Amino acid sequence: xxxxxxALPLTRARRWLAPILLPLLIAAVFSWRALELAExxxxxxxxxxxxRYARLAFSFGRGYRGDGWQLYFNEPAEGAGRAAYQGGxxxxxxxxxxxxRASVDIAAFELNSDAITQALRAAHRRGINVRIVADDVHGxxxxxxxxxxxxxxxxxxxxxDERSGLMHNKFVIVDQRxxxxxxxxxxxxxxxxxxxNLLALESPRVAAAFEAEFEEMFIGREFxxxxxxxxxxxxxxxxxxxEIFFAAESDEIAALTAEIxxxxxxxxxxxxxxxxxxxxxxxxxxxxxxxxxLAGVFEERNSTAAWSxxxxxxxxxxxxxxxxxxxxxxxxxxxxxxxxxxxxxFNFSNNAAHSNDENIVILRxxxxxxxxxxxxxxxxxxxxxxxxxxxRCD
Numbered sequence: 001x002x003x004x005x006x007a008l009p010l011t012r013a014r015r016w017l018a019p020i021l022l023p024l025l026i027a028a029v030f031s032w033r034a035l036e037l038a039e040x041x042x043x044x045x046x047x048x049x050x051x052r053y054a055r056l057a058f059s060f061g062r063g064y065r066g067d068g069w070q071l072y073f074n075e076p077a078e079g080a081g082r083a084a085y086q087g088g089x090x091x092x093x094x095x096x097x098x099x100x101r102a103s104v105d106i107a108a109f110e111l112n113s114d115a116i117t118q119a120l121r122a123a124h125r126r127g128i129n130v131r132i133v134a135d136d137v138h139g140x141x142x143x144x145x146x147x148x149x150x151x152x153x154x155x156x157x158x159x160x161d162e163r164s165g166l167m168h169n170k171f172v173i174v175d176q177r178x179x180x181x182x183x184x185x186x187x188x189x190x191x192x193x194x195x196x197n198l199l200a201l202e203s204p205r206v207a208a209a210f211e212a213e214f215e216e217m218f219i220g221r222e223f224x225x226x227x228x229x230x231x232x233x234x235x236x237x238x239x240x241x242x243e244i245f246f247a248a249e250s251d252e253i254a255a256l257t258a259e260i261x262x263x264x265x266x267x268x269x270x271x272x273x274x275x276x277x278x279x280x281x282x283x284x285x286x287x288x289x290x291x292x293x294l295a296g297v298f299e300e301r302n303s304t305a306a307w308s309x310x311x312x313x314x315x316x317x318x319x320x321x322x323x324x325x326x327x328x329x330x331x332x333x334x335x336x337x338x339x340x341x342x343x344x345x346f347n348f349s350n351n352a353a354h355s356n357d358e359n360i361v362i363l364r365x366x367x368x369x370x371x372x373x374x375x376x377x378x379x380x381x382x383x384x385x386x387x388x389x390x391x392r393c394d
Contacts (some may be wrong), residue, residue, distance in 0.1 A: 001064055018316045053367065059087035060192050064371055067238035070200035071368060073183075073375050076193050076327055083238075090191040093120035093172060095181050096200065100174050103129040103188060105214045106356075107169035109345070110138050111186040112145035124156050135167040145187070154359055161223045165248075170345050178202045179210045181359055182343055183272070183330050191252035193327040197343060197372070199361065201242060205235035208243040210359070217357065220323035224248050224336035224355050240365030247346055247358035256334075256342065259362060263336045268376045269296035273308075273347040280309035284316050287301035295319040297376075297383045299329045304391060309348075315393035316384065323384035335373055339366045 008091050019025040019200065023169065055065030061074035073087040090113040097104050097119035104123055111134070124130045134140050140148050152158040161167040171181040184196040213231055216222040234243050245255060253276065260267065260282040267283055274280070274296075287294050296313070299320040303310050314320050323329035334342040346358040363369070 008347070022187050023366060053371075056092070058086070058089055061089040063089065066108060066204045066367060069237060069365075069368060071086045071371055072184075072198040074191055074194070074196050075123075075329060076195065076325055080192070082387055084194040088115075088191040089184070089196075090115045090186065092200075093184075093186070093198065096174050096178065096180060097123055097172070100128050102175050103131075103173075104175075105131050105133075105211065105218070105300050106186075107133045107146070107167065107171050107214060107217065108139060108186050109135050109166065109168050109170055110142070110145070110190070111151075112147045112188055113116055113186050113190075113191055114147075117147045117151065120151055120156065124151075124154060129219055130156050131214075132156060132158040132161050133167060133169075133214065136162050138166070138337075158239070159218055159221070160245055161217070161357065163223055165224045166351070166357065166360050167217070167223060168345050168347075168352065168356040171214075171355040172358060173207055173210050173214060176207050176211055177204050179207050181210070181345070181361060183332050183345065187331075188329070189327065194330040195323070195325055195328070196330050196373065197333065199343060199363075199368075201235075201237060202378055203235050203237055203242070203363075205233065206237075206242055206244060209233035209235075211358070213246050217275075225356055227357070234370075237363075237365065240363060241369055242364075243362040245360055247352055247360065248354050248356060252346065252358075252360055253353055255288060255360070255362075259336060259340065260286055260334075262340075264290060265291050265337045266293040266335075267295075268335040268373065270300045270329065270333045271296060271348055272328065272330050272332055273302070273349045273352075274298060275307045275309060275349045276353065277309065277312070279348050280312050283313070283318070287316070287318075295320075295380070297321050297323050297329065297379050299323050300384070301328075311391050311393070314391050321380060322386055323379060324382040324384055329379060331375075331379070333372060333376070335369060335376060338373065339369050340364050341369050343372075 016108040052062045063072040072092055074089050088152035094115040102121055105315050111203040134148055158194045170185055173179050179199045182197045184190050191195055218225050225248050232243050232245045263286050283294055298310050332347050341363040344360040346352050346360045352358050
């Protein structure tokens with residue numbers, strides 16, 4: 001809500017205060033406007049290794065390929081019908097599966113993308129060792145989307161979690177050297193309607209961390225809090241580093257709040273769900289400590305529910321908007337100081353922290369962070385400001 005300041009005539013008794021109060025008033029106005037408008041940080045000045053990448057175009061999105069990494073964002077087209085849903089970012093993952101030489105392990109909360117389904121079926125036919133872990137309800141038992149059942153019927157080994165918590169991961173490991181993860185469910189909606197990110201890291205060490213998690217589920221039938229805690233796995237990648245950990249067996253809330261506590265300039269986020277009080281409190285504490293800029297976009301549905309942290313953040317002065325996608329803004333991303341990206345399947349929710357199977361990736365990479373910041377700005381620019389009075393702070 002923008003506030004208009006009206007100049008008031010000064011009495012003679014007050015004129016002597018003008019030289020003192022006016023600079024303070026201007027500074028206060030600019031401080032408020034800077035927070036309210038939430039200007040995205042200037043693009044970082046990354047190292048040459050971090051900055052080099054090729055741009056990749058898709059019908060419904062865009063991609064980037066750098067040294068040891070790939071990054072994709074979809075761009076939903078609201079006027080397009082399902083017949084036009086081709087050539088999206090799911091085809092990039094399908095191509096990676098098609099290039100597999102030995103193995104493909106996939107943990108899929110949902111799967112109905114024809115491109116990915118066909119790539120998995122073709123890989124299995126040519127002798128690639130394909131294995132699947134899926135959620136029982138939203139994956140294998142989903143009557144509307146029979147693709148997982150068809151893959152199982154084709155002879156691909158597939159197991160489900162068979163429990164009330166969600167197997168919410170969305171990752172693929174190719175040849176035990178390359179991992180694809182992010183917020184993207186492997187579905188038509190995920191690829192063509194909802195806002196998502198898809199990140200690929202070419203690193204045997206990162207792949208080994210995900211492979212260990214996959215084996216816990218596929219071989220050990222370990223899910224949720226009953227899984228073994230691998231701790232945080234760190235790996236160097238060209239131009240930066242990555243840290244991987246998994247929920248709900250890890251103390252992911254402490255890990256995330258520790259990252260927030262390192263912020264010195266800015267925190268940006270895009271949140272499908274944001275109900276973790278500890279995370280909101282950590283952000284606000286950092287604003288109080290270092291006067292950083294805090295701004296974020298909430299998925300509109302349920303954003304003002306009693307459990308949402310939108311009210312707490314808004315009433316403390318954070319710059320917030322509700323997304324403008326008439327489908328779903330599905331990102332689960334936090335950006336810190338132009339150089340750190342937190343992404344993965346992990347919604348900022350109690351279920352993610354305490355019962356689901358999730359993965360979290362923390363990237364310290366200026367080049368990748370700059371691209372996520374571009375996506376944040378695009379989502380912010382298309383989002384809607386909070387309606388005055390919609391969120392009460394009294």
